[in-house]
Amino acid sequence: MSALLHFTEHRLQEVTLVIMAITYTLRIRWLLRFKAGRERQAPTATIGASDAHRKGVAYSWAIIGMPWAMESTRRHRWLYVQFVLFHLGVTAAIVMSFLIPYAPDVLTARPVVPLLQALMAAACLIGCYRFYRRVSDKVMRRISTPDDYFSLALLTVWFFVATLAAPNRPDRGEAPLVVYFVMTAFFLLYVPFSKISHYLYYPFTRYYFGRSMGHRGVYPVRRQAGVAVRQGDRQARSGA
């Protein structure tokens, strides 16, 4: 292993991780500086009213794993599948950035590398599709910012490089690994300033939304199960 690769795998990652942690801490402090709105009203939730807000929060946090719970994810199943694969790809690429320097032996287990590569390659393809969707769909184009395009492009390239770097074979050429770790370091610095930091806000937004909706008996959402709902979706689509 060259000194450059060693530096990018270790020192560079450690320094940028610390910087990211500091930046995130500042970001959370900034968010917490704003006072949380207080709900004074007695609950309108009729079932289990005393802890309805807690159930609402739990439901709200879990909603992303329940594609049937929201019409948007129920109707756009393909987008939901993309979302899952894309974020699994992100997870795989992040996990790999720790495995390679600190637990390289894990990667020698037979299914690990192909699994990581499959996830990251799928995420890369989805990234390409998402970029296409963002450019071709007039609503997406209208709401997109340079940050949206750059973050998506950067992630997509990162997935590609990470797929190449996954075997962790510097003996076959260090370039994929060096590029992967340099890009990872760049992400650690860039993410707190970009839309990618949305996962930092997710627990907060969903917490407050869930608390309010739980308190008011909206969460968990009540629907008529089964065919009726699916018929309703079809009616709504044809109506649209």
Next chain:
Amino acid sequence: MSVGTRSHKAAKVLERMGTKLNRQMVGSLAACVHCGMCTDACHYVLTNPDDPTYAPAYKADLVRKIFKRHFDWTGRVLPWWVRAKSVFTDEELEELKDTAFGKCTNCRRCSVNCPMGVDFAVVNRMMRGLLVSVGVMPEGVAVVSKDQWEIGNQMGVLKEDYLETLEWLSEELQSELGAEAGIPIDKPDCDVVYAINPREVKYDPRTISDAAKIFCLAGEKWTMPSEGWDMTNFGLFSGDDDLGGAVARRLYEKVTELRGRKLVISECGHGYRSTRCEGPNWAGMDVPFEMESSVITMLRYIREGRIKVDRARNTDAVTFHDSCNNARSCGLTEEPRELINLVATDFREMYPNRAENYCCTGGGGAMSMSEYTPRRLKSARVKADQLAATGARIVVTSCHNCVDGLTDLIRHYHLDMKVTQLVNLVARAAVVELKVAVPAVAKVPAVALPLEGYRILVVDDEADVLAFLSAVLSDNGATVVEASDGDQALDLLKKERFDLMTLDLSMPGKDGGVVFEALRRDPALAALRVCVISGRPELRRLIYERPVTPPEGYLDKPVSDETLLLNVRRILETEHRAS
């Protein structure tokens, strides 16, 4: 552009935005990833698929850009990177107004469909509030807000009119149920204080009498307040928290003064949400009594056996429209369905429903913003299709705003449906056990038409409206004389005697305001009862800002035959106010 070139209003908007930001709001402004999942949750988008400016994310971004430019670090340092943008001119504020008021009903459907938990509706409401604070708002919003600030209710119903209506309804109820029935006013120490929507006084007094009938049949110890009786709150729509707090406090204080144990809120989505949920937050007070929707009250009466119902009296196919505020902001979804199934035989679910239902398209104050009516009715196509798919003849809703919105779209899309409320269904199904002795040989009176013997002058420049009003009134027994402009009306008034005049406001030549003032200033004509019927709520000031006795009635066009008849009867049958 330098800060120095910023308009005074724009500067105030920015200054006040800082005071409106709480943690939930900041989360909603910072967390959007522009994934587009909210897009087709919006009925405006579904009916305007080629216009991306209706997309919820786009609309929220108009506020988000400002937030990022002034409060968020990336937007401050690299504004172009995240499309952060400040606001400088009054024209930009007008554009924001067009979106905040004219392209969103704050129905919250996008909010419940956002994977990130971004609450678009509260963002839009904040923008409305900021604009209202600098006087940038649709004229209808200004008029209604002014009425609620100054007169105490959002339809400008005067206390005398309110009390006269209750008195008239009380008499009718007594003739139906007996002398013990009636509508108690300001009775202290009651179990229930009942608050209503001013629309019920002006357009739909039947909902008040139906509710009164149910309270009487249930043997409830109840009352209605003489003041602070409006449970609606335009602050929810205008984003004006000060108005919201003042209106809510007015009602809470009245209930406290009467030592009422429970405040029952009549069927109104935004009224229920404002009074029951948001009001304590806006007013900054903990409310010392219980509050509930009249839907829950009626359901409880039936469950407890306090009223008996016969569902065979409601056999038409009915569907239920969930009001956005009831379903998506207060979780009131199951009780109305249980109640319908108890009082009607053929209930058909609407899809989607409950918290996923589409807006009636008249929410968020849209019915008071006549400049956006074409947009509203276009977006109503989604709702019209949804209604038609149920195959029902009657659509039931627990919201007065929805009644108006649905009625308007049903007329626009030529659906063969009627809108009603649960209180009407329950009252019709209620079994009345008569306590009064019926004479053995009752003299059957001749059936008289309700307006028989009355002479009415109908003034309107639109021929079809004139024909419609005249037909409804003459079909009910009135002698009708028509005038198509102000001059003709004044001539007729000087020559003939009338019991009532219906008056349009916007007419060529002398407008309705001029005619009205001339009438009130003429001692020979001043006592004539007047019902203004106008399609432009923003012109209400033409009447109410004049230094003369206000009209006895005011109706917004389009007006249904039933509403017209009810109001004309109310005006003619109640004691005419001495000026």
